[in-house]
Amino acid sequence: MPRALVVFAHPVAESLNAAAHEIVLETLAARGWDVDDCDLYAEGFDPVLSGDERRGYHAVETNTAPVQAYVDRLRAADAFILSHPVWNFGYPAILKGWFDRVMLPGVAFQLTDGKLSPCLDNIRKMASVTTYGASQWRAFLAGDPPKKLFKRAVWGTVRPEKMRYIAQYDMNNITRSGCEAFLARVRQEMEAF
Amino acid sequence: MRALVIYCHPKEGSFTSAVRDTVLERLTASGADIRLRDLYAEGFQPVLTGDELDWYLDCERNCAPVKDHVADLQWCDTLIFVYPTWWYGLPAMLKGWLDRVLLPDVAFVMPKAPGETISKGLTHIERLGVFTTCGASWWLTRIIGAPGRRTLMRGVGFLLPTRARKVFAAHFLMDSAGRNALSRHLRKVGAQTDRLIGGRRRLSSAKTAPAT
Numbered sequence: 001m002p003r004a005l006v007v008f009a010h011p012v013a014e015s016l017n018a019a020a021h022e023i024v025l026e027t028l029a030a031r032g033w034d035v036d037d038c039d040l041y042a043e044g045f046d047p048v049l050s051g052d053e054r055r056g057y058h059a060v061e062t063n064t065a066p067v068q069a070y071v072d073r074l075r076a077a078d079a080f081i082l083s084h085p086v087w088n089f090g091y092p093a094i095l096k097g098w099f100d101r102v103m104l105p106g107v108a109f110q111l112t113d114g115k116l117s118p119c120l121d122n123i124r125k126m127a128s129v130t131t132y133g134a135s136q137w138r139a140f141l142a143g144d145p146p147k148k149l150f151k152r153a154v155w156g157t158v159r160p161e162k163m164r165y166i167a168q169y170d171m172n173n174i175t176r177s178g179c180e181a182f183l184a185r186v187r188q189e190m191e192a193f
Numbered sequence: 194m195r196a197l198v199i200y201c202h203p204k205e206g207s208f209t210s211a212v213r214d215t216v217l218e219r220l221t222a223s224g225a226d227i228r229l230r231d232l233y234a235e236g237f238q239p240v241l242t243g244d245e246l247d248w249y250l251d252c253e254r255n256c257a258p259v260k261d262h263v264a265d266l267q268w269c270d271t272l273i274f275v276y277p278t279w280w281y282g283l284p285a286m287l288k289g290w291l292d293r294v295l296l297p298d299v300a301f302v303m304p305k306a307p308g309e310t311i312s313k314g315l316t317h318i319e320r321l322g323v324f325t326t327c328g329a330s331w332w333l334t335r336i337i338g339a340p341g342r343r344t345l346m347r348g349v350g351f352l353l354p355t356r357a358r359k360v361f362a363a364h365f366l367m368d369s370a371g372r373n374a375l376s377r378h379l380r381k382v383g384a385q386t387d388r389l390i391g392g393r394r395r396l397s398s399a400k401t402a403p404a405t
Binding site: 011012013015041047048049050051053054055058087088089090091092093094096097099100103111114116133134135138141142143144145146148149152153156172173 | 368
């Protein structure tokens with residue numbers, strides 16, 4: 001059974017993000033995926049890369065030790081889904097810290113003679129399910145950093161066959177039917193994933 | 194001038210700490226009042242909690258857990274970030290400072306009517322300086338779209354007055370940087386800091402331009 005790692009970062013159970021996350025989990029499970037739900041807030045993930053980790057960052061034999069379980073989950077995945085809000089045109093700190101600490105040299109990418117090469121060739125599909133307070137126009141003017149990080153930087157270390165970016169902009173002005181339409185889109189995308 | 198320096202690096206003695214010292218030296222020489230926040234040293238907690246998000250729009254309760262940081266932000270007229278770029282972006286520690294301190298009614302004002310966007314809250318800040326180091330090359334960072342730079346220069350920049358002065362300096366390819374390149378970069382950091390704090394500001398110079 002193919003395995004999907006869903007990395008979720010939102011602290012409030014009644015949020016639209018939590019509802020979208022639930023839909024991702026149930027739709028993938030119903031479509032025959034073995035789903036690994038990595039809820040960073042619920043698991044109490046510590047996002048702060050320490051001084052010791054920074055010193056040992058490039059030692060590929062030992063750098064995974066502080067986060068071995070998270071690395072194993074990433075390596076066991078055939079698909080990778082991020083589910084999170086955008087805050088201040090970036091990932092929530094808890095998710096950014098997951099990148100800092102888990103997407104390590106030797107795990108996500110290799111650095112040989114100053115040349116980067118991708119490592120996560122186990123992952124065939126990836127998706128991001130996300131919400132912005134800002135309008136799409138304002139996010140565009142800001143250069144949409146979280147979208148670029150996902151579609152370019154993460155893409156570069158995964159090189160998946162399929163990539164989807166499913167975003168709801170302008171949450172500050174969203175209506176109930178807008179929320180429902182977003183959730184329906186998430187369901188539809190996950191059914192076709 | 195009141196300068197708030199937000200410094201984020203886990204290792205004292207790193208190149209980033211040398212960048213910080215260069216910035217502080219120039220600020221001191223200019224006679225600025227300085228507040229330095231070393232997020233790692235003070236053990237800043239970067240994770241915005243569910244409780245905080247529940248009362249996110251209640252300014253008073255919201256500020257309570259980070260009131261010293263909010264006071265610094267409201268005090269300063271010059272805001273400077275010094276940090277390493279990790280994964281093309283801000284370290285989680287610094288990203289969490291944005292998440293928890295740039296609050297509604299502090300950094301921005303929520304829309305008052307449907308269809309509106311948020312409005313600026315940091316209109317007292319006249320200067321923004323961003324100093325970082327990247328493992329990636331200039332080219333690769335550009336191809337990715339420089340997410341970290343844009344989060345600060347544009348995302349935070351949007352909350353400042355439109356004509357606030359902004360400077361940015363990054364050293365790329367840190368993993369293979371030679372001693373000369375690093376000292377050259379420190380000189381550039383010094384020059385950019387001087388540019389940020391020195392001379393006549395464009396806002397006032399526009400107002401005092403002589404009529405012809």
